[in-house]
Amino acid sequence: MTWYQQNRRDLPWRGESSPYRVWVSEVLLQQTQVATVVPYYQRFMERFPTVADVSAAPLADVLKMWEGLGYYARARYLHQAAMEIVTQYGGQLPNTYAELRRLPGFGEYTAGAVASIAFGEAVAAIDGNVKRVLSRLFAIQTSVTRQLKQIARELVEQASCLLSLDRQDACPTSPGDWNQALIELGALVCLPKTPRCATCPLNELCQAHQQGLEHVLPLKPVKKKLPHYDVSAAVICQAGQYLIAQRPLKGMLGGLWEFPGGKQESGETLSECLQREIREELGLTIEVEQPIISIKHSYTHFKITLHAFYCHLTEPQTPQTLQVADWQWVTLADMANFAFPRTDLKIIAALQQRD
DNA sequence: GAAGCGTGGAC
DNA sequence: TGTCCAAGCTT
Numbered sequence: 001m002t003w004y005q006q007n008r009r010d011l012p013w014r015g016e017s018s019p020y021r022v023w024v025s026e027v028l029l030q031q032t033q034v035a036t037v038v039p040y041y042q043r044f045m046e047r048f049p050t051v052a053d054v055s056a057a058p059l060a061d062v063l064k065m066w067e068g069l070g071y072y073a074r075a076r077y078l079h080q081a082a083m084e085i086v087t088q089y090g091g092q093l094p095n096t097y098a099e100l101r102r103l104p105g106f107g108e109y110t111a112g113a114v115a116s117i118a119f120g121e122a123v124a125a126i127d128g129n130v131k132r133v134l135s136r137l138f139a140i141q142t143s144v145t146r147q148l149k150q151i152a153r154e155l156v157e158q159a160s161c162l163l164s165l166d167r168q169d170a171c172p173t174s175p176g177d178w179n180q181a182l183i184e185l186g187a188l189v190c191l192p193k194t195p196r197c198a199t200c201p202l203n204e205l206c207q208a209h210q211q212g213l214e215h216v217l218p219l220k221p222v223k224k225k226l227p228h229y230d231v232s233a234a235v236i237c238q239a240g241q242y243l244i245a246q247r248p249l250k251g252m253l254g255g256l257w258e259f260p261g262g263k264q265e266s267g268e269t270l271s272e273c274l275q276r277e278i279r280e281e282l283g284l285t286i287e288v289e290q291p292i293i294s295i296k297h298s299y300t301h302f303k304i305t306l307h308a309f310y311c312h313l314t315e316p317q318t319p320q321t322l323q324v325a326d327w328q329w330v331t332l333a334d335m336a337n338f339a340f341p342r343t344d345l346k347i348i349a350a351l352q353q354r355d
Numbered sequence: 356g357a358a359g360c361g362t363g364g365a366c
Numbered sequence: 367t368g369t370c371c372a373a374g375c376t377t
């Protein structure tokens with residue numbers, strides 16, 4: 001706790017805070033690095049200062065604030081939870097782990113983090129940092145999940161009891177500070193690849209370090225290679241406007257807008273692929289023209305090369321919502337009002353260069 | 356318990 | 367260029 005007090009980073013969601021701000025920061029930080037989150041957090045708080053502001057906004061506005069961040073289900077769950085908090089709890093976050101855990105997007109970690117940091121409840125908050133710190137501190141190699149939960153629970157309970165008996169020192173005393181101290185130690189000292197054991201306040205207690213296992217623990221599962229696909233995207237122009245489509249709400253990039261297209265099947269040219277996809281998704285017949293840009297991109301479970309082509313309708317036609325949530329004709333300038341995945345933002349940038 | 360879900364930075 | 371992996375959650 002002394003180390004944490006002296007080494008904690010000054011982050012926008014620390015200091016003058018509120019349960020809402022803690023919650024938003026925790027959701028943004030899920031699987032996302034602090035440096036990436038900071039500007040998103042600032043913009044999100046300006047646009048949605050309170051829970052009521054999020055709950056009153058259309059999902060499209062929340063997704064727009066999430067644009068480029070990834071794991072877009074987080075934005076949907078945050079929006080859903082905000083609406084529940086307004087209707088069920090009068091706009092105030094429930095103040096216990098058990099109640100928070102029932103809300104969309106509140107898993108064990110996030111419920112534990114908000115309950116401990118915002119409300120002082122003595123519950124554990126086990127993220128990737130804490131897993132790494134505790135795995136090394138206790139040299140845990142098997143039955144990881146059960147042991148870690150047990151240890152983290154005992155630690156936060158004991159820490160809050162001990163510290164409350166000993167208030168004459170200036171150390172932080174809350175379970176929230178305890179949990180954040182473990183996280184901060186993992187983020188700044190107990191690093192995944194090159195742990196800084198020489199400067200670690202726990203190095204003499206750390207069983208992994210004593211046994212020379214700090215580079216081995218925690219044990220990592222073997223990962224398989226990501227498959228690669230060629231994907232095509234149609235930039236369909238008509239009278240200075242472009243056709244964009246909204247992806248289905250559930251699943252990959254749910255609710256985001258894109259230039260329609262899809263995966264190339266074997267024995268198919270990119271041109272044929274586009275014509276098939278646009279017919280299947282929107283019921284349109286197109287002609288494919290010149291290529292615009294090809295983009296390499298890696299997702300969580302596969303890699304793609306995305307090939308964008310100028311296209312036009314063979315005759316006047318109205319799109320149908322066969323496999324898309326919605327569609328819209330928009331100008332280049334209008335596109336700023338829709339949330340796009342990274343790859344499509346690159347296509348838009350290419351279009352602007354030609355414009 | 357495992358799979359699906361984004362993106363960017365570090366190395 | 368490739369790989370790892372980050373303040374995880376839902377199904």
